[in-house]
Every structure is written in structure tokens, then in C-alpha cells.
Amino acid sequence: GMLADFVEELPKVELHLHIEGTLEPELLIALAQRNGVDIPYKTIEAARAAYQFEDLQSFLNVYYLGASVLREERDFYELTLAYMSRCKAQQIRHTELFFDPQTHLANGVALAAVMGGINAALRDAERDWHISSALILCIERDRDPQPAVALLERACALGGIAGIGLDSAELGNPPEKFQEVFKVAKSMGLHRVAHAGEEGPPAYIWQALDVLDVERIDHGVRCLEDPALVRRLVDDRIPLTVCPFSNVALKVFSRLSEHNLGRLLKAGLLATIHSDDPAYFGGYLSENIIETLSDLDLTAEDALLLERNAVEAAFCTDQRKQSLL
Ligand code: HPA
Ligand code: ZN
Numbered sequence: 001g002m003l004a005d006f007v008e009e010l011p012k013v014e015l016h017l018h019i020e021g022t023l024e025p026e027l028l029i030a031l032a033q034r035n036g037v038d039i040p041y042k043t044i045e046a047a048r049a050a051y052q053f054e055d056l057q058s059f060l061n062v063y064y065l066g067a068s069v070l071r072e073e074r075d076f077y078e079l080t081l082a083y084m085s086r087c088k089a090q091q092i093r094h095t096e097l098f099f100d101p102q103t104h105l106a107n108g109v110a111l112a113a114v115m116g117g118i119n120a121a122l123r124d125a126e127r128d129w130h131i132s133s134a135l136i137l138c139i140e141r142d143r144d145p146q147p148a149v150a151l152l153e154r155a156c157a158l159g160g161i162a163g164i165g166l167d168s169a170e171l172g173n174p175p176e177k178f179q180e181v182f183k184v185a186k187s188m189g190l191h192r193v194a195h196a197g198e199e200g201p202p203a204y205i206w207q208a209l210d211v212l213d214v215e216r217i218d219h220g221v222r223c224l225e226d227p228a229l230v231r232r233l234v235d236d237r238i239p240l241t242v243c244p245f246s247n248v249a250l251k252v253f254s255r256l257s258e259h260n261l262g263r264l265l266k267a268g269l270l271a272t273i274h275s276d277d278p279a280y281f282g283g284y285l286s287e288n289i290i291e292t293l294s295d296l297d298l299t300a301e302d303a304l305l306l307e308r309n310a311v312e313a314a315f316c317t318d319q320r321k322q323s324l325l
Contacts, residue, residue: 004290006300013310013324014087014095014274014285016218016241018138018167019118020067020103021277022083031069039065051280056199056250057169063280067103076117084125084133086278090286093324094314096134097122098165101151102143111154119160134162134315136193139181141166141173148181156188162315163191165218166208170200175207182212191315193218193241198252202226209238216241216313221252221260224267234268239313243276244292245283256295265302272310 025047032039041047053059070076080097087095097118104114115135122133137155139148155161164185166178175194182192194208198219205223208214209232220240223229233240244259246252253259264271273292278284283291293303311324 003293003300007290007303008286010307012092012285012307013314014092015272015310015313016243016274016276018098018277019080020100022279023066023079024279028066028069031075035069035071037069053249059250060169064103068107071109073113073117076114077121080118080121084121084131086284087131088129090284092285094132094316096136098136098138100138100140102140112158115158132316132320135160136163136165137161138165138167139178140168142169145177149184152181166194170198174204176211179211186213191215195219197222202229205229224260224263230267237270239270239272241274242271243274245281245288246276249281256291261292262296270309272313273306
């Protein structure tokens with residue numbers, strides 16, 4: 001339809017994307033074979049059939065299993081270049097990618113292999129397709145916070161890190177556990193974001209703001225439960241990187257037509273739409289935007305507002321932002 005055409009052609013910005021979550025079943029099966037990693041699915045169809053989730057944890061189990069096939073620098077290069085070529089096809093001009101180094105280190109993969117592969121693909125996509133990017137190192141909140149500072153320092157020494165994030169199992173793992181590494185990140189001049197208020201309560205969003213000093217909240221959809229928090233987010237123009245397909249797949253909302261994105265926008269919040277883990281949740285950025293607008297009776301004008309919000313929320317220079325508008 002006309003709305004779909006408009007969104008597909010619109011220059012777009014992705015701000016909430018886990019690179020490991022772009023591992024499509026085809027590449028998953030191919031890498032499992034190439035690297036001799038034993039995974040429970042033997043076919044592409046069996047892998048897809050396993051992508052049925054009850055909540056965040058049941059997804060994370062499948063996501064970390066998938067990530068275990070990534071072993072060599074070229075695996076990370078191929079994964080990232082495949083995602084960047086999706087960006088090219090979807091008119092995504094700027095993308096900010098999360099990665100989960102602690103998972104790869106636990107699998108015995110060197111940090112230099114992970115970052116070497118990702119950074120090389122990002123450089124090639126910038127050179128060949130003029131897609132700008134930023135790489136955000138995610139700390140996994142269901143692991144011990146203690147080694148995080150040394151990891152961050154090692155990653156920054158390798159180059160290409162624009163910011164720090166906080167992901168993985170939210171409930172029971174409040175942001176305040178990670179105060180130290182976020183403080184170090186700020187002192188190093190890094191950007192700061194955190195997943196909060198996806199499954200966790202508004203108190204976790206407050207902590208992300210007040211204890212971690214984050215510049216954006218990833219998800220944040222539960223903020224509407226707390227009017228004082230909404231005022232804070234509106235007054236400080238804190239972006240919320242909302243991922244509608246993810247929220248439905250993980251049963252944060254029962255269906256897309258029940259999503260609160262329309263209410264977030266009406267409240268004056270700086271909400272944006274992103275794809276989170278598109279290989280697992282059924283679609284990339286264009287599909288997320290088109291289906292969400294359509295199911296919530298939103299318009300092309302709302303699509304424009306969402307993309308202007310995403311440009312404002314992006315971690316790039318003002319000059320680059322001007323060229324994205
Ligand atoms: N939430 C938290 N952690 C994650 C996600 C998510 O949606 N995707 C990958 N790691
Ligand atoms: Zn996420």
C-alpha cells in the first residue's frame with residue numbers, strides 16, 4: 001500500500017539492534033557446520049520452528065544458543081556485512097549496533113576476533129554504501145558485574161567503541177548493579193544506554209537515568225505506569241528505542257494492535273521504532289514500522305515524526321544528522 005511504499009523509501013535510522021539477533025537460520029546452520037558446533041536444529045525449518053517464545057528468558061536461551069556458532073573473525077564479518085546489506089536494501093542510512101562480547105568470550109572466542117570482524121564490515125559498508133554506524137558494547141546484566149570494567153577497557157583499546165549498553169535478563173538484575181562500569185564509561189567519553197522497562201518496572205528506568213546516567217532508554221515501554229517518570233522523560237527529551245515485533249514475540253503486549261506506541265507518542269515522549277533481533281522476531285526495520293503504524297491506525301506523518309525522533313536520538317555528529325533529515 002501507499003504507507004508501506006512511503007516507509008520503504010523513507011531514509012531510516014536504526015538505534016536498537018543486536019548484531020547477534022540478525023543471525024538468520026541459513027547462516028546459523030552454515031556456520032554450525034563450518035565450525036563443527038553441535039546445535040539442536042539440523043535444518044533451517046527446524047531452527048525457524050524453534051523461534052516461539054514465552055518471555056525474555058525463553059528467547060535469550062535460543063539467542064545465546066544461536067550465538068554459539070560464531071567462532072572466527074570471518075563469521076563476525078559475514079554476519080555484520082549481511083546485516084549491513086539489509087540496511088542498504090531498507091534505506092537505513094545510519095545504524096547503531098549492540099554486541100554481546102561476554103557471550104563470545106565465554107565461548108572461547110577472542111575479543112579481537114569479534115571486534116575485528118564487526119569493525120571491518122562496518123568500515124566496508126560505510127565505504128561502499130555510505131551507511132554510517134556506531135558500535136555499542138553491551139554488558140550482560142545476568143553476569144557478575146565485577147569483570148565489566150576490564151572488559152570495557154580492553155574493547156576500547158581495540159577501537160571502534162562508541163558507547164556502552166546493558167542487556168540480557170532484566171528482572172532481578174537492576175541497573176544499579178552496574179554503576180561502576182557506567183561511571184568508567186562516562187569518564188572515557190562513551191555514550192550510555194540501557195535496556196529498562198521492557199519486562200522490568202519503572203524503578204529500573206529511574207535507576208538507569210539516575211544511577212547509570214544513560215542518554216537513551218532501550219524499550220522503556222513500562223514507563224506509562226509512572227506519571228512522574230513520564231514527566232522526567234518528556235522534560236529531558238530522553239529517547240525510548242521501542243521494538244514492537246520484539247515486544248509481541250516476548251509477550252510484553254499480546255498483539256501489535258495492543259502496543260502502547262501511540263500512547264507514548266501522545267504523551268510527548270521521544271519514541272522511535274527499531275528491530276531488536278530481527279532474525280528471531282519476524283522482521284527488519286521497515287516491517288516493524290509499517291505493521292505497527294498500520295495496526296495502530298497511525299499515518300505517514302507519524303512515520304516522519306518517528307524518523308525525526310531517531311535522528312535526534314542518534315549518536316552521530318550534528319553534520320551527519322543534518323544529512324539524515
Ligand atoms: N532484551 C534484553 N536483552 C537482549 C535482547 C532484548 O530484547 N535482545 C538481545 N539481548
Ligand atoms: Zn534489545
